[in-house]
Amino acid sequence: MTGTPARRAIPADDSSKRDAAPFLRYYSMMQSYFQYRMRARYRQRQANALLVYAFLLTVTGALAMDSKVSPAVRPVLLGMTFPGAGFLHWASANQVMLASVLCGVGLSLFLVALLLWFATGNVIAPVLAWTGAALLANAPARFGLTATPSDTALPWLIGPAVLMACLFAWLIPGKQAGCTKPSAARCPAITREPIAIPDELSPEMMRRIRLLLDRALQPTRRFDGFEWRDQFQTAAVRYQVNFMAYTLALAQRRYAPAASCHFAEAQQHLLTKIGDRRMWGYWRLENTWGNLRFDGDPVRHQNIMYSGFTALQMAVGGASRLELHHRGKVQLSYGLDQIMALLDRQYRTSPYGLLACEPNWIYPLCNLITMAGVTAVDGRLGTDRWQQLAEPFLASLDREATRRDGSFIAFRSALTGIAPPAPGGIVMQAFPCLFLNALSPERAQEHWWRVRKRLDHGSWQRLFWPVDVGNYGFSRASSYAATAAAAVEMGDTAIAGECLRRLEIECPSREVDGVIHRERASLWAHALEMLARSGAPDGFRQLVERPAHEHGPRLISAPYPDVLVARAMCEGRGLKLVLHPGHGTSRPLLEFGGLIPDRHYRTGIDDQPFLKADAGGRALLRLQLVGRTSLSLEPVV
Template identity: 30%
Template sequence: MSKLLRPARLAATTVAGAASIASAVAAYRSRPRVEPIADAYRIGVNDAVPPQSITVPAKEHMHGPATRATMRRLGLTVAASQIAGLGLLALPNRPRLNALGAGLIGPGLGHLYAKRPIEALVAAASLPVSVSLFFATGNNVAPPLAWIGTALHASRRVEAGRVSTAAPLVASALIAGTYAVERRRRQKVLADQIEDAKGVNTYLSSVELPLRGKNLPEVTAAEELSAAELAMARRLVDVALQDPNDWSNYELIDQFRESAVRYTMTSSLRALQAMQYSRMPAFRGYLSEGQRQLIRKHQQPLVWKYWMWENLWGNLSTNPDPLIRQNIMLGGWLATPIGAYERITGDLQFSEPGALNFVVDSRRSYAYSFTSMLEALADQFETSPFGLVACEPNWVYTLCNTFGATGAYLHSKVHGSDLWDRIGPRYLQGFETEFVTPTGVNRNYLSVRTGFSGPLAAGSIDSLYQRAFAPHLADRAWALTRGAFYQDKDDRWRMMFSEKGSFDAGNYARTAAYGVGLLGGAMREAGDEHLAKAAFETLQENYEVYIDDRGWLTVDGVSSFAHGELGHAMMLRKANWLNLMTKGMPDHWRNGPLLEAVPYPDVMVGRAVSNDGKGLEMVLHPGGAGGRFEVDLGQLVPGSSYKVVGAADAAITAREDGTARLAVDVRGRTEIHVVPA
């Protein structure tokens, strides 16, 4: 009987080999391609953005063309391996090759063929473990190594006369059935999403859009900082001014995922910039110095050397350059605060060649500027089939790319560069085609090697920055995010709260503060002040919020990253980022008098603004016991006299360089006006 079956088994192996080769060739040809940019996405930084509906456009597929091509390539690649495995399993009188083939069908099946069930369990478990590494760190080597490695191991564990072909064959049938079931499931999910989109669009078409016409405020300084906001400012500034290699007050859990210090630093940067633009555009001092310190701190090896490992196991590359390829989770997140710093202060030092230098050792270092950092990103945007760039090997995150695109927008506004033209259209087209689902919510991340994506979210934090160049995306996200709020029986606005479903990205704890910061900030930017307050009330009702003995606003059990996002939401005011990005600093702010420096921490600034480009208004607070101090003014008219109200000096005369020093008594809230005499 075995002699009769031998030709059939050899024929099966031949057919399987041919089918495997055909599947591999088809996989190679299924590579995603870079699509041409549609004219609708070619919007310059100084162009009026054409009005677009925030309703969700009809989609025929669950995924965009690049994602579908990637999933097709993955399916064909796996099929090639499994068909080859079936061919090897069919070979007569070749038990080791049979075991190898069974292992190629699926991890653990080779060991089942060899009748080693315990080893089969271990081999099968290696796949989810390796996939977890793949998801968590971009380790692209782990899954194929686990799959092929266990198959090779099984081929060495076969004993003559002790094999079982049944288990691998049954498993193969189950795998084939799983493919068919999954295909039908996806078709049903798409049909359900298309149906759900009708209800979503009914809601979206009824929403009154924010920040339009008379509802878009002019660029003005808001009210002075409250006591809680001053305490949050104290916290953010104290940490920002720590020594470059001082990592106290940071969570040092890992540098690969959300708790990495780079995210904590950039959240603090955005908080400081929101405070400067909305409350004290005429103040530099410790506020600008803290920003410079945090930007420079990104050069510390702790911040960026994780990339050496990720690039090694994800791209099989030993190049430690942290910005030349992928890693927009460093360059993108940093681009937005550098751009905002330049937009607010006019200080372009980070655009100078070599302003940022990443030193590997005595022989190797990588010097960048804000400009060259974005140019490296632009090269990748222009060649990405997904429109967006990978944060780490394999994984594209929408938020990292939103920050990269925002940085390019700000650079083009400040420098008149073409970086937005190179990055923006690719980002916009990729975001809409690959990352927006048929129901209008966004995929937070996507695997460029598998097409897998998730989780789904409205995109509230993206909306803060997208409104300048893609208001329809921002307003759709804002409208969907409002679903997190409701009115109770007393018509009081509340935020939905569940600690079980909460997540603090900075310490991986189940606390809601991080989410409160994101939602509160999105609502405040859009002008929904009542919803922002509801978010903060949720925080106060469920957590201990207090000012500690350092003068810091503190939420117990909450990470520094979450404190940064809370600070950002607290400092924001209506249209903060929209006005900063599109309008920047009005002439009377840019050219008017400045409060250049105060003796921090003895004196803190609650508000500083020049409303007419001639005078200066400021509110100062003691950082400690209070007393008489000297503060420095700048951008005064050289040689001109000024009248002072509220200070120890009643009058000052500007030096020839437009500076002056003013004596002030700060023993409580101190309001000072400086006006031309």
């Protein structure tokens, strides 16, 4: 007999099997659920944190009930069940209010310590705040309390109640249970409108980019025009240096790949600046209080907010070696491939598949920037590290750093697995697309679709955080600029244009001595704005995939700011240049390299129609600059 076999009926008298069936189904469902949830490393860390807290509550409770334990120790034991709870041991009669206030103060100090832990990686601060409040509760007289214990056990229920609440939150399905990737039908591709891409920098663009060049080309020990707020969070000067380098590399790639003069010198200066001890000295502190390691080397372990960001800077900027120096003396030196080998090993051995920025804090954005650096180094050195790391990295990104709705978390504690809610607004979802597009364009497109959906249906005033994270000032400059940069990369000209329009309204442009700036915008926001203005659809991805610099004729020296390069392109064996004077009329001396040795070149200039390359392929030309000046070097056959 064919077909579906008949289901065997449970005998009427087999009541035990009938009663067990619902339980078995429930048990099977729970096992499947736990197996799914425990795939993520952060779930295991959260479970471990809950177990540690439960163990702490059990031990303190047992000791408190032990008659052999001195009554003087019980406030300390109570204080170890919950931050500040030790003061409630004295909440008797007329001092309930004072004890409650002291408990609130202890809890507040603990919350401040948690904030310090997040901001600086200081894992010691929360432990000290919790245990310190517990120990201080043993000296009630210092705080105006009489040594009369409370006659209620309610304070001992705070810890178990918190544990049960956390356990309940851990058990129920939540937003952070891992990404459920939307189908292609739900994530249609963003329509990329045709963009008229100019082939040279406009006079306005040159005045804007001068803000970055002026700061990059100053003497390497000087940081005039940079914003010094702190070296631990988003306003750190190293990020200003990094993103200036990314922006100048993109601008050169798009408009002047054959001009190594200003751009190459700026990249070298920025690399020297990022190697200055003032840029990486923070790590000795963070490594000490975050990892309990007394090593000040910012490259060797974790800290991808320095090593990963700098690797990308080196790759797109054409550098091969990073020198960490202090007062003119080199203290450590790393080749680009050495940095990559360290990162490669750490990614392969990381339990999360992602690396920490701050000690034991994992940021998806930092990891995306680092992996963009890995990809760029592959393009520079011909290695294939990204191809080997891509699959596990992207799987880890989905599993450990993405919510069920597909949005990124801002950061996660590697120790506890917890991902606290974070401010920042829509930029926390939009900006990562700039770097994700260089790694996985399909995922970037899906992610940008969700961003675009929120922007189309939400209030921009609410979606964009009103704090410029580049200097902590009250403006949306960095949010608008970062979102515009990502929108340009994703080919969404409508969002990019609207972001730049709103940026101009909120932080109007000002021109001083031929340089355009925005008074309330951070330097980081300026760099991001120029990243948007210099970009094109997939422009950053192309820079990352093929960061190698062009060979052939090129402009290798020109005085800055007397000469501003608007265009420099190799065309066959020739060179096409468009130059502008920086200050009125000038007659600068230009130096060219990469020419055919001992060959004459036509210049297209009436008063100097020819120049001759020397045996090294170099040539000099003094040129009268009056407004926009076009120059074309073509070898004489």
